[in-house]
Amino acid sequence: MQSCRCQLLSSICVTSVMALSACAPGRRAPESAGDQIVVGTALPLSGGQAREGGYFKKAYELAWREANDAGGIMVDERGKKLPVHLIIYDDKSDPTTSVQLYEKLATEDRVHFFLGGYSTPLVQAQTVVPEKYQVPYITGGGATAEIYARGMKYIFGLLADISKLAATLTKWLALQQDAGKLPKLLKIAVVTENTSHGREFARGIENAAGTAPDRFKMVFNEAFEQNIKDADPLLQKAKAASADVFLADARVADYITVQRRYAELQLQHLIISYGPRGPEKEARDALGPASDYIISASWWDKDLKDEASQAFLRKYREAYHDDPEWFAALGYESARVLFAAIANAGTLDRVKVRAALANMRLSPSLVVGGVVQFGPNGQIQNEYVMMQNLPDGKSVIIYPPNLATGEAIVPVPRR
Helix, strand or coil, rough: HHHHHHHHHHHHHCEEEEEEECCCCCCEEEEEEHEEEEEEEEEECCCCCHHHHHHHHHHHHHHHHHHCCCCEEEEEEEEEEEEEEEEEEEECCCHHHHHHHHHHHEEEEEECCCECCCCCCHHHHHHHHHHHCCCCEECCCCCCCCHCCCCCCEEEEECCCCCHHHHHHHHHHHHEEEECCCCEEEEEEEECCCCCCHHHHHHHHHHHHCCCCCCCCEEEEEECCCCCCCCCHHHHHHHHCCCEEEEEEEEEHHHHHHHHHHCCCCCCCCCEHHHHHHHCCHHHHHHHHHHCCCEEEECCCCCCCCCHHHHHHHHHHHHHHHCCHHHHHHHHHHHHHHHHHHHHHCCCCHHHHHHHCCCECCCCCCCCCCCCCCCCCCCCCCCCCCEEECCCCCCEECCCCCCCCCCCCCCCCCC
């Protein structure tokens, strides 16, 4: 029955959106809210994460417009389709503001359900609110396992955790070793942002080295503070470690800063990766050829050829005349999954919708592997897709093999 219900996604409707900034006057849902589904979110629409938050806003609004044309979410207990009132606030990339806005959404706007924000610090902070008020919450913007390790029952995440990202990278490195493209023993330098996201990445690489000491040796591991201004000291120490492979975990802005200095110093490694960062247009425009051949592992890519990804790509391009990055894809999918759970539950009862999320198996989906299914902690554990940047702004998918659109260039050509 549930798989049949998931087919109702094509007939979901959202009919009322308020896109509000935190400084604009907010309004609670209309008194007729009993005849609509009220969904709220706080996104970083200004501040350090504004670019990524903008993708999520566009994605949520795309899901709304698509659904709006189709007539409504069927809620069996009401015997009819109900429209959705979507409230979007700007948390200014500030965790304290984000928590306050989710509190407002719960107590003043009286939302039925939450869509999540973006970035580990914001998501980790804001998720205390859905648990406090027992409001189902789903996000495509928080991957760190620490978010989901707190025994919370009302939060759900569409991103596999960062330790799995590290495991995917090292699994791919092992394949390159077996193919004779990389040395049997790889010396690895690791630099990470000083956050739970970065620490989880470093632990993942460290675990791989501990499990396969004949393959991997971590020769350098250092954290840096976000919004790094001078990457020279960090990179000089990484250079002194004489590593074969340079692996970093960084936000887009820090990726740009570090890699720009890496190129200026004319550093050279057999493999360069910034974890989930690499193909972002902002970074490629800023770095030019310095971003060529970088390897990345992410949760979605526009070059995926599955039907769901290509359909989303067409819709996004038609709506915004631009290509989406993974932020938009996972935001769109978060809204789809929430709407599917409401339809599956046939009610606005939060406990029952939460149960529908916990028991969901939705396919097809934009997530790698095409199936949404949450683990006991509320986090998905699907595979990552790996890409490599090529010259002239191009990129190819290099892993997993069944999704690949090209072959990786290994080792990185000498500059």
